[in-house]
Amino acid sequence: GAVVSQHPSRVICKSGTSVKIECRSLDFQATTMFWYRQFPKQSLMLMATSNEGSKATYEQGVEKDKFLINHASLTLSTLTVTSAHPEDSSFYICSATRGSDNEQFFGPGTRLTVL
Amino acid sequence: GENVEQHPSTLSVQEGDSAVIKCTYSDSASNYFPWYKQELGKRPQLIIDIRSNVGEKKDQRIAVTLNKTAKHFSLHITETQPEDSAVYFCAAVFGGSQGNLIFGKGTKLSVKP
Numbered sequence: 001g002a003v004v005s006q007h008p009s010r011v012i013c014k015s016g017t018s019v020k021i022e023c024r025s026l027d028f029q030a031t032t033m034f035w036y037r038q039f040p041k042q043s044l045m046l047m048a049t050s051n052e053g054s055k056a057t058y059e060q061g062v063e064k065d066k067f068l069i070n071h072a073s074l075t076l077s078t079l080t081v082t083s084a085h086p087e088d089s090s091f092y093i094c095s096a097t098r099g100s101d102n103e104q105f106f107g108p109g110t111r112l113t114v115l
Numbered sequence: 116g117e118n119v120e121q122h123p124s125t126l127s128v129q130e131g132d133s134a135v136i137k138c139t140y141s142d143s144a145s146n147y148f149p150w151y152k153q154e155l156g157k158r159p160q161l162i163i164d165i166r167s168n169v170g171e172k173k174d175q176r177i178a179v180t181l182n183k184t185a186k187h188f189s190l191h192i193t194e195t196q197p198e199d200s201a202v203y204f205c206a207a208v209f210g211g212s213q214g215n216l217i218f219g220k221g222t223k224l225s226v227k228p
Contacts, residue, residue: 103164
């Protein structure tokens with residue numbers, strides 16, 4: 001149990017376009033969902049934390065108007081990268097917690113390439 | 116801000132030897148410390164975790180130790196195998212958060228046959 005999926009797994013887009021990434025908890029209701037960004041050969045950097053029905057909490061330095069997070073249900077969170085630029089190219093990974101446990105279950109990640 | 120320091124950044128061992136990776140954390144309220152293995156282009160995979168009420172935990176060839184007083188925890192892999200080669204990340208839950216994890220910078224482990 002505790003499977004998290006992400007879609008798409010890979011996306012290539014032109015500069016200036018917007019890209020939506022979906023994160024779903026398939027077999028459990030997520031207490032909280034997290035969005036991370038990982039540049040090549042670097043660690044995971046937390047971008048934001050979201051709960052169903054409330055506004056996401058963004059980490060310092062992450063532009064909330066550029067990285068729109070919607071958490072419409074207990075099993076779905078979406079991240080929209082608006083007006084993407086080449087520097088937004090990265091590996092975006094979501095995760096989710098279940099119940100009161102701190103363990104995070106990670107999605108497979110989305111590789112975004114902005115041309 | 117809160118921080119997790121991880122050392123070494125790279126580690127090369129011979130097959131069969133042990134590997135040790137160390138992390139220190141700054142938030143004394145942290146109470147959950149997971150370790151992840153990540154292969155290139157894949158999601159982080161939880162390999163072991165420890166909570167603040169325990170000093171040591173072992174799962175086959177993998178063990179983690181925690182020293183809350185010194186605010187450091189370590190990953191020990193014994194009898195290393197080539198398939199253990201990957202990047203390993205330590206993390207700590209940021210106290211008072213919704214379970215926000217702060218990750219170390221990672222250790223690239225290479226196990227030479």
